[in-house]
Amino acid sequence: MFLTQKSCFFLFLIVFLSALSSVVALGANIICNRIPGLAPKQKEICQRRPDTIVAIGEGARQGISECRWQFRGRRWNCTHLGSEKATFGHVHILGTKEAAYTYAVTSAGVAYSITQACSQGNLSSCGCDRSKLDGQYSPKGWRWGGCSADFRYGLEFARQFVDAREIEHDARSLMNLHNNRAGRKAVKDRMGTECKCHGVSGACTIKTCWTTLPRFREVGDFLMKKYKKSKLARPTKGKRAKTPIVLQLKRSRRTNKKPRRSDLIYLDRSPNYCEYDPDLGSLGTVGRTCNRTSVGTDGCDLMCCGRGYNTHQFTRTWQCNCKFHWCCTVTCQSCSERTEEYTCK
Ligand SMILES: *[C@@H]1O[C@H](CO)[C@@H](O)[C@H](O)[C@H]1NC(C)=O
Ligand SMILES: *[C@@H]1O[C@H](CO)[C@@H](O)[C@H](O)[C@H]1NC(C)=O
Ligand SMILES: *[C@@H]1O[C@H](CO)[C@@H](O)[C@H](O)[C@H]1NC(C)=O
Numbered sequence: 001m002f003l004t005q006k007s008c009f010f011l012f013l014i015v016f017l018s019a020l021s022s023v024v025a026l027g028a029n030i031i032c033n034r035i036p037g038l039a040p041k042q043k044e045i046c047q048r049r050p051d052t053i054v055a056i057g058e059g060a061r062q063g064i065s066e067c068r069w070q071f072r073g074r075r076w077n078c079t080h081l082g083s084e085k086a087t088f089g090h091v092h093i094l095g096t097k098e099a100a101y102t103y104a105v106t107s108a109g110v111a112y113s114i115t116q117a118c119s120q121g122n123l124s125s126c127g128c129d130r131s132k133l134d135g136q137y138s139p140k141g142w143r144w145g146g147c148s149a150d151f152r153y154g155l156e157f158a159r160q161f162v163d164a165r166e167i168e169h170d171a172r173s174l175m176n177l178h179n180n181r182a183g184r185k186a187v188k189d190r191m192g193t194e195c196k197c198h199g200v201s202g203a204c205t206i207k208t209c210w211t212t213l214p215r216f217r218e219v220g221d222f223l224m225k226k227y228k229k230s231k232l233a234r235p236t237k238g239k240r241a242k243t244p245i246v247l248q249l250k251r252s253r254r255t256n257k258k259p260r261r262s263d264l265i266y267l268d269r270s271p272n273y274c275e276y277d278p279d280l281g282s283l284g285t286v287g288r289t290c291n292r293t294s295v296g297t298d299g300c301d302l303m304c305c306g307r308g309y310n311t312h313q314f315t316r317t318w319q320c321n322c323k324f325h326w327c328c329t330v331t332c333q334s335c336s337e338r339t340e341e342y343t344c345k
Helices: 011-023 028-034 040-048 052-070 097-119 151-163 171-188 216-228
Strands: 192-198 206-212 231-237 245-250 309-325 329-344
Touching (some): 028 040, 040 151, 052 151, 097 151, 097 216
Antiparallel strands (some): 192 206, 309 329
């Protein structure tokens, strides 16, 4: 089966994730050759640093699962990523906003996971941030101590690995590179500081602090805000020979503007995702559950694209009013409730 560079972007992660447990015992050469769809430079990184592969895969998986959570009540819901369909290359990842989010959140996931693996001592090539280890005072009067997350290493590693796929120098690659960077930046900008006080009976005579990763949900939330405001970009002729095309936001007939680094950018308008169209990455919304009372994207009107919905009544039963009797039994009552579920026609 023929797979384009783009359509197998996620494929390699998924296939090798499932195979991972069985291949970790094998040598780097074998692992790296078994992962389908690796770009040459990625294969080289894989061979040089085989211990990072688990963290890369974990990061990509975290990104995809965040995408699914963020889009759970929307027509396009990230499902095709990592599903059987993607595995067989039916899904073409287009230059849409949804692709922009996907690239950003996956690249953020890899940067995050590598940084975390460094802090946990899982990788031989990195650890805690050495520039913040030596008890140096910060301008705010406390000292660096503990294990500061080396996010610079994680970001740079993710840049080298994830960006290595974008070798075509066309508008789509430029878009992906931009969104990959926006994803990494979202991690960097959310790094925090945690502190601990030392001193007799809780007095804060010495305060030591270290940098920490945010919760990944914060990164996903931020990128979701950016997704909602993502900007349409167009390829225009670059000024220098090295950059034959650049992506710019079209403001009016005359003026173009460079996108901001934190912006998500896209090239193609999204389909409405109402109908099944595998070529557009659209699974359609027939059979999707919807919320009859919501006016949001998960509401039946929007979700079902005006086709209407079916109502299923059923009785939900669960254990309730559980009591503990000494000793040692638990008795519960059975509670039930009539509920309805709505699915799109
Ligand atoms: C996402 O969409 C697919 C296909 O329309 C559906 O099968 C799946 O249940 C949806 N997932 C969620 C979490 O709603
Ligand atoms: C680090 O290694 C431990 C033990 O193998 C594992 O449970 C953990 O998930 C790893 N952490 C990362 C971020 O890869
Ligand atoms: C449906 O939407 C309403 C209004 O937004 C919300 O209060 C309710 O919790 C939702 N129900 C479900 C099952 O998600």
